[in-house]
Amino acid sequence: MKFGVVVFPGSNCDRDMQDALEQDLGQKVLMLWHKDKDLSMFSTDDCIVLPGGFSYGDYLRCGAIARFSPMMQSVIEFAQNGGKVLGICNGFQILCESGLLPGALLRNSHQQFACKNVFLKDARNEVYKIPVAHGEGRYFATEDILNGLEENHQILYLYCDESGHVTEAANPNGSMRNIAGICNTERNIYGLMPHPERACSSILGNVDGRKIMHQLFFAESLVS
């Protein structure tokens, strides 16, 4: 399995992601320029990552313009053919704007940029400490969509407290139902607001991000 990390103008977590994948997880990584289109070196066993940052200056809406870049047309096709795609933070916003994941990410309800460690839990109730850094991370979707996400086990991570309780106080941005990360029904497209790539190296004092990466990429099947 190899990884492609897309670099948009304004991406700022692309190198962090490359470092985490190469240095901490020992994976092969190719950097992909937004103006290119070629993904022929990737098979559906591989993964394309849309990193965090402020693509196209967050103009209009976060992720709205990146969606129309040449590389995104190829990424959308790759995803529709079953290839794995992971969007972190701005990448998650791009996936929602592209219609590859349902819903949207709105301005944080408390009107502030959230930059801190938060706790997440997965469907197995395992708790992880992972940093967030965003101003527009409030996950929003209609009740019908939210119910569908729950029924199909598409909610990958919820914001919780240190002991795994899903509370309003543990929600850093006002996301509906404390949603931090979701996937599509086919389970090959993942989007999350927190940054696991910033928590993969012991020198950074936190390696919980490695567990998230392993779970997303190397687990037999994604926990549901």
Place this chain on the structure above:
Amino acid sequence: MSFTVQIKVMPLKDLLDPQGKAVMGGLKNLGLNGVEDVRIGKNIDLRINASTEDEAKQIGEEAARKLLANPVMEIYEVTVH
């Protein structure tokens, strides 16, 4: 002919608008206590070359639908001037 097409984009009615909320606080501090609610959207003006007003409006509608507004979180209104 050249038309100015104005696209007004607003957050959906039921959605919390944190920007509007912050501005509301500012207006209260100004002493404008009669203000009950503030909601902030965007105004986008397009110069469109088209043969009729209808055609210009259609292009504006398409721009709004496909890029300028996101129906998950916003509504829009297109007017030709």
